[in-house]
Every structure is written in structure tokens, then in C-alpha cells.
Amino acid sequence: MDDRLFQERYDTYRSAIEVYLDRLFQSKKMHVPWQDLYESMRYSLLSGGKRIRPVLTLECARLGGIRDWRLALPFACALELVHTYSLIHDDLPCMDNDDLRRGKPTNHVVFGETMATLAGDALQAEAYRLIAEAPKLTKTAKLDAVWSLAWASGANGMVAGQVLDLTDFGHDRETLTTLCDKKTCFMIKAAAEMGCAAANASREQTAALAQYASLLGLAFQIQDDLLDVIGDEATFGKPIGSDKDEGKTTFVDLLGTDGCRAEVARLTGEAIAALHDIADAAFLKELAQRLAGRSK
Amino acid sequence: MDDRLFQERYDTYRSAIEVYLDRLFQSKKMHVPWQDLYESMRYSLLSGGKRIRPVLTLECARLGGIRDWRLALPFACALELVHTYSLIHDDLPCMDNDDLRRGKPTNHVVFGETMATLAGDALQAEAYRLIAEAPKLTKTAKLDAVWSLAWASGANGMVAGQVLDLTDFGHDRETLTTLCDKKTCFMIKAAAEMGCAAANASREQTAALAQYASLLGLAFQIQDDLLDVIGDEATFGKPIGSDKDEGKTTFVDLLGTDGCRAEVARLTGEAIAALHDIADAAFLKELAQRLAGRSK
Numbered sequence: 001m002d003d004r005l006f007q008e009r010y011d012t013y014r015s016a017i018e019v020y021l022d023r024l025f026q027s028k029k030m031h032v033p034w035q036d037l038y039e040s041m042r043y044s045l046l047s048g049g050k051r052i053r054p055v056l057t058l059e060c061a062r063l064g065g066i067r068d069w070r071l072a073l074p075f076a077c078a079l080e081l082v083h084t085y086s087l088i089h090d091d092l093p094c095m096d097n098d099d100l101r102r103g104k105p106t107n108h109v110v111f112g113e114t115m116a117t118l119a120g121d122a123l124q125a126e127a128y129r130l131i132a133e134a135p136k137l138t139k140t141a142k143l144d145a146v147w148s149l150a151w152a153s154g155a156n157g158m159v160a161g162q163v164l165d166l167t168d169f170g171h172d173r174e175t176l177t178t179l180c181d182k183k184t185c186f187m188i189k190a191a192a193e194m195g196c197a198a199a200n201a202s203r204e205q206t207a208a209l210a211q212y213a214s215l216l217g218l219a220f221q222i223q224d225d226l227l228d229v230i231g232d233e234a235t236f237g238k239p240i241g242s243d244k245d246e247g248k249t250t251f252v253d254l255l256g257t258d259g260c261r262a263e264v265a266r267l268t269g270e271a272i273a274a275l276h277d278i279a280d281a282a283f284l285k286e287l288a289q290r291l292a293g294r295s296k
Numbered sequence: 297m298d299d300r301l302f303q304e305r306y307d308t309y310r311s312a313i314e315v316y317l318d319r320l321f322q323s324k325k326m327h328v329p330w331q332d333l334y335e336s337m338r339y340s341l342l343s344g345g346k347r348i349r350p351v352l353t354l355e356c357a358r359l360g361g362i363r364d365w366r367l368a369l370p371f372a373c374a375l376e377l378v379h380t381y382s383l384i385h386d387d388l389p390c391m392d393n394d395d396l397r398r399g400k401p402t403n404h405v406v407f408g409e410t411m412a413t414l415a416g417d418a419l420q421a422e423a424y425r426l427i428a429e430a431p432k433l434t435k436t437a438k439l440d441a442v443w444s445l446a447w448a449s450g451a452n453g454m455v456a457g458q459v460l461d462l463t464d465f466g467h468d469r470e471t472l473t474t475l476c477d478k479k480t481c482f483m484i485k486a487a488a489e490m491g492c493a494a495a496n497a498s499r500e501q502t503a504a505l506a507q508y509a510s511l512l513g514l515a516f517q518i519q520d521d522l523l524d525v526i527g528d529e530a531t532f533g534k535p536i537g538s539d540k541d542e543g544k545t546t547f548v549d550l551l552g553t554d555g556c557r558a559e560v561a562r563l564t565g566e567a568i569a570a571l572h573d574i575a576d577a578a579f580l581k582e583l584a585q586r587l588a589g590r591s592k
Binding site: 025038085086095124158166167170 | 333388442
């Protein structure tokens with residue numbers, strides 16, 4: 001896909017996502033006594049980020065044949081709310097105890113541990129409200145979205161991944177892949193599924209796009225581990241070497257930097273191959289290639 | 297309603313709830329490496345409690361004309377999962393920092409702060425999975441249940457209530473009523489609404505039962521404040537005077553013990569009056585009266 005066309009579409013999606021998110025929890029206009037909660041939620045929700053997950057939702061909705069991809073914004077942003085809550089809680093002192101996220105102080109550093117915990121809790125609930133209230137989508141679409149999101153982020157998904165990440169339960173490749181699946185890939189897969197749900201896409205199309213997303217997720221995580229070793233701190237947005245400092249086993253420990261590069265390339269190829277029967281998939285192919293080559 | 301009949305129905309509901317909850321997250325049978333997460337979730341989920349909220353859901357489903365009240369168990373228990381997550385997080389060191397809940401060590405005392413936070417997070421997600429997967433209920437029913445639960449427990453509901461509870465933002469009656477509404481009543485109201493949703497009850501019936509539940513919630517909280525002052529520690533299950541120790545303003549501070557008793561009686565009467573047009577409401581009337589007279 002042409003560089004300019006890709007960037008244009010990515011920016012269009014991303015702007016729509018930012019506008020949608022910015023309209024949520026407008027504490028200053030509401031003057032409620034729990035205003036700090038809204039500010040804490042908005043602080044993390046609007047702190048930038050690449051918005052890969054919601055962009056994936058919107059593109060999958062478009063590919064699934066939705067009348068207007070903007071109709072999928074509530075689903076895309078619901079997933080981003082859950083993703084954001086997980087980052088806030090992951091950074092807490094009782095979890096990774098991180099002070100920086102995307103180069104900015106983490107939520108609990110700014111708002112305190114109590115408010116950060118509550119902001120995460122509220123973001124999770126609000127995600128389901130957004131799905132339930134999404135205008136002009138079918139009930140089937142909404143329930144499929146609720147299920148995909150709950151499954152991906154629940155006790156057998158993202159939270160289990162976080163438990164594995166914080167537990168010294170094994171350092172082999174299988175274990176690390178399970179961890180990455182649950183903590184990262186499930187949610188990226190859910191992003192694709194929720195886009196397909198919004199469009200009432202066929203089962204085959206949903207399966208292909210979910211497969212693409214899973215492979216993308218794994219490639220993404222390996223690239224992330226690699227950047228933690230070879231990246232540039234200012235570009236990457238968090239301290240280089242933080243995984244090592246925290247004593248975590250990463251794909252770099254198992255495969256080496258060259259092995260990681262090769263694996264990212266292989267998974268990216270597989271992800272693109274999964275799109276074989278999807279028409280008009282140039283954007284997703286380009287997305288996979290860009291993520292494999294990213295430096296932040 | 298006859299005492300024995302009331303107790304029989306309550307016990308039937310409660311047993312069904314306990315059995316349903318006990319089947320969830322059976323870590324020992326699954327041998328997963330994140331088994332501790334499941335054990336932490338089950339510890340709080342199965343730690344007793346009166347199960348008033350899910351009982352209310354089941355009875356409202358029955359009154360709404362559901363074919364079999366057991367079909368509403370996933371909704372009833374989804375709400376109980378969210379209620380349980382809120383208790384786990386409320387007890388955390390960064391919130392109320394409580395060591396005891398219902399006479400037992402709190403979740404973080406047993407499993408540590410990290411796991412307690414994650415168990416709460418997972419319980420919230422799993423609640424929505426239960427709703428989405430509920431067999432034999434309509435899509436409308438499920439989406440209404442998702443919406444009721446998300447609204448009641450979100451940034452304008454239960455979490456806002458918790459923020460108010462932890463913030464020194466005012467001690468007048470209006471403020472305390474808002475706090476109680478959000479922290480307690482919204483969820484009890486949602487319990488009734490979710491039962492009505494399961495049965496596809498009429499709008500009028502749902503409104504009446506929701507009104508009953510809201511009034512019941514406020515009466516319940518005032519009685520709770522009263523028991524914190526005049527209760528018996530062993531019966532009540534938590535230390536008497538803990539509200540005062542934590543410097544919280546309660547309804548006892550505003551109304552006195554006699555004033556609280558009168559207010560509980562008044563609200564209970566109003567709750568029962570809200571059932572005026574509901575046929576076969578003897579169980580709910582008895583429930584309101586028993587909660588007003590409870591000592592634990």
C-alpha cells in the first residue's frame with residue numbers, strides 16, 4: 001500500500017478515536033464531587049499511545065462491510081478503555097511499580113494509588129456501557145463484542161497473563177508464549193473480532209482476521225522485548241533495560257536479538273498470509289510490516 | 297408471608313446461587329499455572345454473605361413471569377461477582393485497609409495485595425462473560441442486563457460512591473444520601489432490573505421493582521450504620537465502631553440512633569408501598585421487613 005494512503009487512513013481512524021475518547025468523562029463540564037475520578041480516567045485514556053487496537057477494530061469493521069466504520073467507534077474505544085485500565089493497574093506499586101508510561105508519570109504517581117485503582121475499575125465498567133449503548137448496531141453485534149472483550153480480558157485471558165508475568169513460574173519458550181498470548185494477543189485478537197462483530201462479518205472472515213491479529217500480537221510483543229534491549233529510550237518512551245532490571249525473562253533471553261528479529265519477520269509473514277482470502281487487505285498488510293519495523 | 301415459606305424460598309434461591317458460584321473457576325480441576333488467581337477469586341466469592349442482591353434478582357425474575365427462575369442465575373451471579381470485586385478492592389490497603397470481612401481475613405491478607413487487585417479485576421470481566429453466555433435468555437434481556445450492571449457499577453455509580461466515601465467532601469444529609477445511592481442503592485436496584493430483564497418484564501413492573509430496590513438499599517445502609525454503633529461484634533462480623541475509627545460520617549451522626557430507626561421504618565414502608573401493583577409480592581415485603589429488623 002502507498003505510504004501516504006496508509007498514513008492518511010491511520011490518521012483518520014486515530015483522530016476519530018481521539019475525538020470519541022475525549023468526549024467521555026468530561027468532568028469539568030459536569031462539576032461533580034467525584035471529578036478527580038474522571039480526571040484520573042482521562043489522564044491515562046488521553047495520554048497518546050499508538051491506538052493500534054482500536055484502529056484494528058475500525059479497519060476490520062470496514063473490511064467486514066459495515067455501512068460506516070464510525071459506527072464501530074464505541075466498540076473500538078470500549079476495548080481501549082479496558083486496555084487503559086490494564087495499563088493503570090499494571091503500573092501500580094503492588095504490580096510492576098512503574099513511575100513512567102509513554103514518557104509521562106504513571107496514573108498513581110499523579111493521582112495516588114487509591115484513585116488510580118478506582119479509575120481502572122471504572123474504566124472497565126464503562127467499556128461495557130459503551131458497547132451496550134452503541135447506536136445503530138445489532139444486538140447480536142453488541143453481545144458478540146461483550147463476549148469477546150470479557151473473554152479476552154478475564155480470568156483466563158489478560159488477567160491470567162498478568163498473574164503469569166508477576167509469578168516466577170517458568171522461563172521456557174512455551175511458557176513465555178502462553179504469557180504473551182494471554183497478556184497481549186488475546187486483546188489484539190478481540191480488537192479484530194469486535195470490528196468483525198460490528199459489521200456482522202462472516203465466520204470465515206472473522207476467523208481469518210482474528211488469526212492475523214493473534215500473530216500480529218505475538219510479533220508485536222517480541223519486537224517490544226527487542227526494543228527494551230536495543231531501543232532508544234527517548235523514542236521508546238520507557239527506560240531501556242527495564243525488563244532486565246525487573247528480572248523478567250523475555251524473548252531476547254530465549255532467542256537472542258537476531259533470533260527475535262527472525263521471529264518477528266516470520267510471524268509478520270504468517271500474519272500477512274492469514275489475510276489470503278480477505279479482499280482489500282493492503283492496509284492490514286502494511287500495518288503488520290510497519291509494526292515489525294517500528295522503533296517505538 | 298408465613299415465616300417458614302419465606303425461609304424456604306430464600307434458602308432455595310441461596311443454595312442455587314452457592315452451587316452456581318461454586319462451579320466457577322474450579323482451579324484444582326484445571327491445573328493451570330495461574331491457579332492462585334482462581335483461588336483468590338473463589339475465596340471471596342464463596343465466603344458466605346447473605347446474597348441479598350442475587351436473591352432479589354431471582355425473585356424479580358420470578359415475579360416478571362420467567363419460565364424458570366433458574367434461568368436468571370447467570371445474571372444474579374454476574375452481579376454478585378461485581379459486588380465481590382468491589383468488596384475485595386474496598387478492603388485493599390490503599391482503600392479502607394480492612395483486615396476482616398464477615399469475620400474472616402480479607403482477600404489481600406490471605407493472597408497479597410497484587411493477587412487481590414487482580415482477582416477483583418478478573419471478577420469484573422467474568423461477570424460480563426456470564427451474562428453474554430447465559431443460556432436460553434433473549435439478546436434484549438442480556439443487553440439490558442449488561443447495561444444495568446455497567447451503569448450501576450461504573451464511573452457515575454458504585455466507583456463514584458467509593459470515591460465519595462474516601463474523600464472528605466461533605467458531611468450533610470444530601471451528600472451522605474448521594475454517596476449511599478451510588479455505593480449501595482444503584483447495585484441493589486440493578487439486581488432488581490436484571491431480574492426483570494431476564495423475564496422481559498413490562499416497563500411498569502420493572503420501574504416498581506427498581507423503586508422498591510432503591511428504597512430497600514437506603515434502608516439497608518442506614519441499618520448498617522446503626523449496627524456499626526449498636527451491634528454485637530460477633531454477630532455483625534466486623535468490628536463495632538469501625539466507621540467512627542475511620543472518621544467517616546454516618547447516618548447515625550446525622551440522625552442519631554432513634555432517628556435512624558425511624559428512617560429505616562419509614563423507608564421500609566415506602567419500599568413496600570412501591571410494590572402496590574405487583575401481584576404475589578409477599579416475599580419481597582417480608583424481605584424488606586426482615587432487613588429492617590436484622591442484627592447482622
